Amino acid sequence: MNILLKEISKKFGSQIILKDLTLEIKAGEFHVLLGPSGEGKTTILKIIAGLISPDKGQVIFNNIVMNKIPPQKRKIGFLFQDFALFPHLNVYENIAFPLKTRGIRKTKIKKLVDKYLTLFKLNKHKYKYPHQLSGGEKQKVALARALIFSPKVLLLDEPLSHLDAWQRDELRKELKQIQTSTKITTIYVTHDQSDAIELADKISIIHKGRIEQTGKIEEIFYHPKSKFIASFIGIKNIFKGKVLKYNHKNIVKIYEKCLTKELNLIINTYNSFEKGQKVYLCIHPENVLIEKQAKDENCFRGHIRELINQGPIICAILDINGLKVYSFITKEKQNELKLEKNRSIWVYLPKEHLIIYNHTIDI
Amino acid sequence: MFHVFVKKNKNFFELILYTISILFFLFIFTVLFSLFISTSFIEFLNQLNSPLVIYSIFISLETSLIVVIITLIIGLPVSYILALSNLKFKKLLDTLLDLPIIIPPLVSGLALLVLLSANGLLGKLLYDWNIKIIFTKKGIIIAQLFVASPFFIKMVKEGISKIPKDILDASSTLGASPSYTFFYIIIPMARKELISGIIMTWARALGEFGATAMVAGCIPQKTSTMTITIYTQAMSGDLSSSIALALILITLSSLIILIIKSKFS
Structure with missing residues (x-):
């Protein structure tokens, strides 16, 4: 089912939660709404489900305006952050609930519930009450309950946030598997990038009640459209600078207080920036390269401040003229270049990996 | 300073606390126990055969049970509205309920007397339809209802308010209409408060005296509930029937409190 949110606005008291938000989710898509807490992600889900009415704008399912349709008639499966299992009903009764509300015959209910109990490996917990289940089991019950009536859309509100790391991995895989096999249009709200990377067909970044960027994972992570997105998705190297034109080249002069010596970086000429334009310059740590010898462009002498072991990779904190630059390297590379603390190195910042945004903050 | 004093003299301080507490409980126990030792079991049984006492017991049970039923019918919707609606003047209604x-x-x-008497705002209208409330059983019910039903509503409202919003939202997204959610989610989840509310309302109605006496009067074997009979008989010097009825009320109250504490706390 296609979902279109058209110019949705919502206020709670005087606080603006959503402002003219427009978002389209295609049928069968696994769409992740990614953003920090308190940015209106859950409100978006509740508006789609009909649990909250927007102050302005339209909720459209397959070209039909749904604003006046109550939640119980929208055919939406909703997985709540804290599971929202009915504490007075056992596992079987919880899963059967949406079928009972639809007046389905007892024999059919039993058949369907048994099928879902098997599918989610919940048979041995059939007669247990929610307080007798672990977090992962509760989540499975909630998921089975949300899917058993074959909803047209599945909405998931940070469903893995209360689980242990191993349970998260397992349930992430199950979720992806279920979505792939059922092709149900799914909207997943999270503040966790790893959920987004593993699950999403498309990601929308929410910031201050608006969609800041929508795109595939690579677009968001390698071409973030704003400084906010860059810092939210974990790009640690973000520097303030000013564009200088020099011999038909665009050069960005870095303006950071910590610099002991001038630092200029060449950026791609297709970046149409005016001379004097204030910018943010970002680069992913994995794109910052440590070299034995100097390259012709954007290669600077520096030293290693620290090497932090992060499992399969090493985070090298480098120093270029007092500027702190993060680089991810492999153990092989560390051994090959004999990298150690305080060692002098060449740091290469390839211009094709430099991401640049306008900004208006005074330098 | 006080803190230091307490620390240094902890044992002495605790001794004072315990002594005051023991004296207090002794006071309550003595008051109640004095009734039990003021009569013999045979005298108690004799009093239970008295037509006045029997009538009082029956009319009290009858009116208080009717009050419970009416409270259930009125109280559930009122509790729901007070707990879940977005009414702007909800706080005002809540205060009115207090x-x-x-x-x-x-x-x-x-x-109630002013409102329902023959010259009262509502009484006039009711008298035109030949409905008499004052000095009748209906008066007892209305007086008990007015005094006792807020206990139920406040308790059930608390019970409903405690249900997480996500549970109610989940019910709607799973296809339940508001009425289905009310009967299959809200009532079962607020059942402790619901049962406690029923018991409290019943106990309050059963023990009601002041409002009932004003509205229904103290007419023997017509509007004489247990509490009214206790009062009228004691005032006329017949303590035996008063004590018998008082013992029944104390026993019932104790049982009610025990049930509430053991089952629902």
Whole structure:
């Protein structure tokens, strides 16, 4: 089912939660709404489900305006952050609930519930009450309950946030598997990038009640459209600078207080920036390269401040003229270049990996 | 300073606390126990054969049970609205609900008397339709309802308010209409408060005196509930029947409190 949110606005008291938000989710898509807490992600889900009415704008399912349709008639499966299992009903009764509300015959209910109990490996917990289940089991019950009536859309509100790391991995895989096999249009709200990377067909970044960027994972992570997105998705190297034109080249002069010596970086000429334009310059740590010898462009002498072991990779904190630059390297590379603390190195910042945004903050 | 004193003299301080507590409980126990030792078991059984006592027991049970039923019918919707609606003047309604609990029952009774008497705002209208409330069983029910039903509503409202919003939202997204959610989610989840509310309302109605006396009077074997009979008989010097009825009320109250504490706390 296609979902279109058209110019949705919502206020709670005087606080603006959503402002003219427009978002389209295609049928069968696994769409992740990614953003920090308190940015209106859950409100978006509740508006789609009909649990909250927007102050302005339209909720459209397959070209039909749904604003006046109550939640119980929208055919939406909703997985709540804290599971929202009915504490007075056992596992079987919880899963059967949406079928009972639809007046389905007892024999059919039993058949369907048994099928879902098997599918989610919940048979041995059939007669247990929610307080007798672990977090992962509760989540499975909630998921089975949300899917058993074959909803047209599945909405998931940070469903893995209360689980242990191993349970998260397992349930992430199950979720992806279920979505792939059922092709149900799914909207997943999270503040966790790893959920987004593993699950999403498309990601929308929410910031201050608006969609800041929508795109595939690579677009968001390698071409973030704003400084906010860059810092939210974990790009640690973000520097303030000013564009200088020099011999038909665009050069960005870095303006950071910590610099002991001038630092200029060449950026791609297709970046149409005016001379004097204030910018943010970002680069992913994995794109910052440590070299034995100097390259012709954007290669600077520096030293290693620290090497932090992060499992399969090493985070090298480098120093270029007092500027702190993060680089991810492999153990092989560390051994090959004999990298150690305080060692002098060449740091290469390839211009094709430099991401640049306008900004208006005074330098 | 006080803190240091308490620390240094902890044992002495605790001794004072324990002594005051023991004296207090002794006071309550003595008051109640004095009734039990003031009569013999045979005298108690004899009194239970008295037509006045029997009538009082029956009319009290009858009216208080009717009050419970009416409270259930009225109280459930009111509790739901107070707990879940977005009414702007909800706080005002909540305060209004506190009044019958806080103001003295005699004052409640007086207000009802003024409203329902032949010249009263509503009484006039009812008299035209030949409905008499004052000095009748209906009067007892209305007086008890006014005083006792807020206990139920406040308890059930608390019970409903405690249900997480996500549970109610989940019910709607799973296809339940508001009425289905009310009967299959809200009532079962607020059942502790619902049962406690019923018991409290019943106990309050059963023990009601002030408002009932004002509205229904103290007419023997017509409007004489257990509490009214206790009062009228004691005032006329016949303590035996008063004590018998008082013992029944104390036993019932104790049982009610025990049930509430053991099952629902």
